[in-house]
Amino acid sequence: MIVIDGLTLDLADVAAVADGEDVILAPEAVVRMDESRKSAEATALQRPVYGRSTGVGANRGVSLMEADGGDTHGLKLLRSHAVDAGKPLDRRTVRAMLVVRLSQLAAGGSGINPAIADALAELINADVVPEVREFGGIGTADLQALAGTALTMLGERPPLGGDEVPVSLAGWATADALPFISSSALTIGQAVLSQQKLSTLLDNAASVAALSFIAMSGNSEALSPAVAAVADTSAVADAAHALHAMVEGSGQPARIQDPYCLRTLPQVFGSQTEELAALGALLSRLVTAGNENPLVHGSPSDGSNDVAHHGLFQMTNLARRVDALQLAIGAACATHLRRIDLLCDPKYTGLHPFLAEDGSGQSGLMMLEYVAAAAVGRIRANAQPVSLQTVVLSLGAEEDASFASVATARLESTADALATVAAVELVCASRALRLQGRQPEEFASSRLRSMMRAGFTLPSDVGDRDLRGDLEQAIELMRASL
Structure with a gap:
C-alpha cells in the first residue's frame, strides 16, 4: 500500500502502483485539498478565475458567471476535451498517470473537491483503467487523457478491457473540471x-x-x-x-x-x-x-x-x-x-x-x-x-x-x-x-x-x-x- 500525501512520492513507488500496488490518501492530504477548495471558492467571488469563472483557451475572456442553465459547463468541458486518437496505451502506463495525478492533487494547489481525489484512489485500487490513446497531448498538459479519465469515472466512457467502474460520480462541478485535467500526469508517468x-x-x-x-x-x-x-x-x-x-x-x-x-x-x-x-x-x-x-x-x-x-x-x-x-x-x-x-x-x-x-x-x-x-x-x-x-x-x-x-x-x-x-x-x-x-x-x-x-x-x-x-x-x- 502506497501512501499518497502530496509531499513525497518515490519514483519506485510510481512504478509499484503501475504494477498493481494499491494506494491510500493520507488524512493530511485530504485536509490540504479541502483548504485549497475553500480558498478557490472565496477567490472566485473576488476576481475572475480561469476555468472556474471563465472559459478556457481562446474563450478565456468569456464569463461563466453570466451563463444560464445551471452548473453544466464542467461536464461540457470534460466531454469536449476528451478526444484522442491512435493506439490505446497499456494498463501500466495509464496506472502511472493516475497515481501521479493523485499525488499532484494531494499537494493542494488545484482547489479541487477532495471527493474527486477519493474517487480517483478508488479507481486505482479497483484496477479499472481508462482507455487512453497515444495522440492528444503536446507537452502543455495531458488534457485529453485526464478528461477521458473523468468520463470513465462518470460512467460515460467504458474503461480499457470493459471493466466495471467501481464508482460512478453523479456529476462533475465546473469548479472541479479544469483543476482535474490541468496536469501533465500522463507525460510524467x-x-x-x-x-x-x-x-x-x-x-x-x-x-x-x-x-x-x-x-x-x-x-x-x-x-x-x-x-x-x-x-x-x-x-x-x-x-x-x-x-x-x-x-x-x-x-x-x-x-x-x-x-x-x-x-x-x-x-x-x-x-x-x-x-x-x-x-x-x-x-x-x-x-x-x-x-x-x-x-x-x-x-x-x-x-x-x-x-x-x-x-x-x-x-x-x-x-x-x-x-x-x-x-x-x-x-x-x-x-x-x-x-x-x-x-x-x-x-x-x-x-x-x-x-x-x-x-x-x-x-x-x-x-x-x-x-x-x-x-x-x-x-x-x-x-x-x-x-x-x-x-x-x-x-x-x-x-x-x-x-x-x-x-x-x-x-x-x-x-x-x-x-x-x-x-x-x-x-x-x-x-x-x-x-x-x-x-x-x-x-x-x-x-x-x-x-x-x-x-x-x-x-x-x-x-x-x-x-x-x-x-x-x-x-x-x-x-x-x-
Whole structure:
C-alpha cells in the first residue's frame, strides 16, 4: 500500500502502483485539498478565475458567471476535451498517470473537491483503467487523457478491457473540471516508468561492457583511479571506479591502448548515468508538484486566499531533460556496435570469426550484429531533439508547446531498443568468455560474477542455429535486477 500525501512520492513507488500496488490518501492530504477548495471558492467571488469563472483557451475572456442553465459547463468541458486518437496505451502506463495525478492533487494547489481525489484512489485500487490513446497531448498538459479519465469515472466512457467502474460520480462541478485535467500526469508517468527501466538497463549494460572488456583482454589503465581522479565530471569518475572494480585482476592486457569502445567506457556510461540522474531529480519534483493553472494559494481565514495564473504546465524542462538523455544514449550506441563487432573478430578474442563453432564458413553470431544495428537505428532516430518543435493553437492564444509527451513516448521506445542492443552484446561476450574457458569464480567483483553467471545461463551450443530464443532470454536478463 502506497501512501499518497502530496509531499513525497518515490519514483519506485510510481512504478509499484503501475504494477498493481494499491494506494491510500493520507488524512493530511485530504485536509490540504479541502483548504485549497475553500480558498478557490472565496477567490472566485473576488476576481475572475480561469476555468472556474471563465472559459478556457481562446474563450478565456468569456464569463461563466453570466451563463444560464445551471452548473453544466464542467461536464461540457470534460466531454469536449476528451478526444484522442491512435493506439490505446497499456494498463501500466495509464496506472502511472493516475497515481501521479493523485499525488499532484494531494499537494493542494488545484482547489479541487477532495471527493474527486477519493474517487480517483478508488479507481486505482479497483484496477479499472481508462482507455487512453497515444495522440492528444503536446507537452502543455495531458488534457485529453485526464478528461477521458473523468468520463470513465462518470460512467460515460467504458474503461480499457470493459471493466466495471467501481464508482460512478453523479456529476462533475465546473469548479472541479479544469483543476482535474490541468496536469501533465500522463507525460510524467511515462517518463518515470522509462527512467526506472533505464536505471536497471544502464547498470546491466555497464556490466556487460565489462564482460566484453575481459573477453578482449582490455587494458584497465583507462579505468584506473589515476584516470578517475582527473575525470571532467563526478559521474565519469564514478563510472571509471565501478568498471575498474569489475575488470580488476582479469589478466594481462593485449594492447598498450585499446579501441575507443573499450578505452572510453567511463565517459560513455558516465554521461548516460549523469543525464539519467538529472531526469530522475526533475521527475521526483514533478510527481508531487501541484502546479495546476491557476495555482490556488493562501487561506480565506486570514484573507490571503488568491490564485496565480501561470505557465508551469509547459513541460519545457522535462522535454529538454529527456532530449539530453536520448542524446547520451544515442551517442553511446556507436561503442556498443563496435564492441559487438570486435567480439566477433579473431584478432581481439583469439576465437573463430563470429564466435562460430569452427572456421569452416559458419555464420555463428553474425546476424546478431544486424539486429543490434537495427535497434541502434531506432535509438538514433529517437534522439533527434523534440524540444525544438513548437506549434500555435487555439486561435493564437497558445503560441508554443514543449512536445514533452512525444519525447517521453520516444524514451520508452529507446529503452526497449537499448535492451536489445545490450542483449546482443551479452550473447556475444558470454559466448566468447565460455569458449575462452573463463569462469565467474575468477573475479573478485560480485557484480561481474552475477552478470557472467546470468550470461552463462544462455544456451551453450555454438553450432549454427536459430538464435531468437537466446536473444529473447538475454533481453529479459537485461531488464532484470541482477
